Amino acid sequence: MKVIAFNGSPHEKGTTHRGISTMAGELEKAGISTELVWVGNREIRGCMGCGKCRERRACVFNDDPVNQFREKVNESDGIILGSPVYYGGIAGTFKCFLDRLFFPGVDLQFKPGAVVAALRRSGGVTVFHQLSNYLNLAQVLITPGFYWGAIHGNNAEEVLRDEEGMQLMRTLGRNMAWLLKTLDAGKTPLPHPPEEKRVRTNFIR
Numbered sequence: 001m002k003v004i005a006f007n008g009s010p011h012e013k014g015t016t017h018r019g020i021s022t023m024a025g026e027l028e029k030a031g032i033s034t035e036l037v038w039v040g041n042r043e044i045r046g047c048m049g050c051g052k053c054r055e056r057r058a059c060v061f062n063d064d065p066v067n068q069f070r071e072k073v074n075e076s077d078g079i080i081l082g083s084p085v086y087y088g089g090i091a092g093t094f095k096c097f098l099d100r101l102f103f104p105g106v107d108l109q110f111k112p113g114a115v116v117a118a119l120r121r122s123g124g125v126t127v128f129h130q131l132s133n134y135l136n137l138a139q140v141l142i143t144p145g146f147y148w149g150a151i152h153g154n155n156a157e158e159v160l161r162d163e164e165g166m167q168l169m170r171t172l173g174r175n176m177a178w179l180l181k182t183l184d185a186g187k188t189p190l191p192h193p194p195e196e197k198r199v200r201t202n203f204i205r
Contacts, residue, residue, distance in 0.1 A: 001032045001180050003112075004072055005080035008094025009040040015118035016040075016082040018156045019149075019169050023080060023114065026173025032180055034080075035072070039065060039097050046096040053104035066100045074107040078180055079140065081131045082116035085123035090130050102134045112179040113140035114172050117150040118159070124150030141183075143176040 005024060009016035017036070024034035044064045052060045058067045073079060081098070083090045090098070115131035117124045128148045135142055147168055153159035160166060 001077040001184060002075075003027055003032060003034045003078040003080060003176070003180075004069075004076040005034055005036050006069075006082065006094075006097075007036060007038045007040055008081070008083035008091050008097065009038075009118065010091065010093070011084075012038050012041065014084070014156055015151060015153050015159045016084050016116060018153075018159045019116040019118055019151045019165075020080055020082045022166060022169035023116070023173035023176065026170050027177050027180075030174070030177035030181070032077075032177055035076075037069060037072075039069075040083075040091055040094055042093065042097075044093050044096045044100075047099040047103060053100070057104050059100045059104065061100075066097060070101065070104075070106065073101065076108075076111070077184075078112040078114075078176060079108060079135070080114050080116065080176075081134065082118065083127055083131060085117060085119035085127050088123040088126050090127055095130075098131075098134050102138055106138055108135075109139040110141055110183070112143050112176050112183070113138075114143040114145075114176050115149050116169070117148070119150060119152060120154055121152070124148060124152075141179060143172055143179055145172045145175065 005020045007017050027034050042065055083094050113135040117127035125148050145168055151159050151165035152162045
């Protein structure tokens with residue numbers, strides 16, 4: 001099994017990466033591989049609303065990485081979306097990427113997904129909900145956690161001091177691994193329940 005994780009931060013090894021990589025570490029312990037993809041530093045145009053992707057199942061623009069990762073997403077068994085908080089919302093480049101990735105439709109129905117919002121002080125719940133919207137509308141199974149998926153800190157080292165946030169990332173990783181394995185186990189046909197020898201009772205004398 002394989003999970004694809006997108007880091008929407010302009011910083012490759014910053015707070016968002018720390019959250020995603022912590023989750024990935026728990027998945028790896030459970031024998032599930034994770035591919036971390038850094039897209040926050042790329043030049044990605046926004047959606048033009050042309051609607052052509054509905055016919056093609058891909059964006060008409062091929063000069064950035066959106067279509068490049070579509071097949072990887074479709075082939076994955078789960079997905080993680082991570083973004084820093086910029087002015088109370090998703091980082092702009094990442095939103096452009098997600099709008100154009102999800103709008104044509106992705107093959108993630110009933111696969112597990114999780115989100116990470118990295119922030120200094122506030123705005124985490126807003127970004128958590130924004131990222132979750134993409135997963136909800138793609139009919140992704142949202143991985144349960146004991147709190148909203150947000151971690152706090154100015155940099156990757158400071159995030160380690162957010163003990164509750166780091167615990168949440170580990171919990172999400174373990175819960176996602178359990179969900180993936182549970183779904184995989186469900187693909188194996190269950191044996192029919194055992195049958196007893198038929199008993200026939202005649203009450204007519």
